Amino acid sequence: RHMTYRENIANLLKPLRRIQLVSLILILFGIVLPIVKWNSKGVDGWYGKILALIGVIGEFYCWAKARQIKCPQCGKSLSYLLFDPSYSKTNGVFLLPKGLPPDRHCCAYCKASFDDEMNP
Numbered sequence: 600r601h602m603t604y605r606e607n608i609a610n611l612l613k614p615l616r617r618i619q620l621v622s623l624i625l626i627l628f629g630i631v632l633p634i635v636k637w638n639s640k641g642v643d644g645w646y647g648k649i650l651a652l653i654g655v656i657g658e659f660y661c662w663a664k665a666r667q668i669k670c671p672q673c674g675k676s677l678s679y680l681l682f683d684p685s686y687s688k689t690n691g692v693f694l695l696p697k698g699l700p701p702d703r704h705c706c707a708y709c710k711a712s713f714d715d716e717m718n719p
Contacts (some may be wrong), residue, residue, distance in 0.1 A: 601716040604671055608713075609698035611668070612681075615661045616695050622657030623693065625650045665695055672711030 602610070629651025666678045677699075680686045686700050705712050 603714050604711075604717055605699050605713040607717065608668060612665070612695050612698060615664055616697070618657050619661045619694055622654040622661070625654030625657065627654075629654060661695065670706040670709060670711055671717060672706060673709035675706065675708045677706065 629647045629649070632647035632650065665681050666676070668677050668681065669675060670677055680699055680703060681695055686703065688696065688700070699713055704714055
């Protein structure tokens, strides 16, 4: 069975959501650790800064990958469906949605269906 474009995007977003979640946790630890002075070895703040930096890099990576999502027919960007809260019901910068909005069934530009099976 061939996958639909909607299923293909959901499979692409699943690992990106995991990376985003881990990145957000790293950023949180990076902010909290220096405040509670977790390390007593005299390396004040470095652990937190490194964790926060890794988290920010992970967030940027996910954001950049999601921005590359394009219509399979016309090639126009569909990232607005993921990042605009009026479409996705989430703020994609913090946590991407699980897939394309269920109430959007086709590309706004060329009307290509998201629910038809794609050719391999």
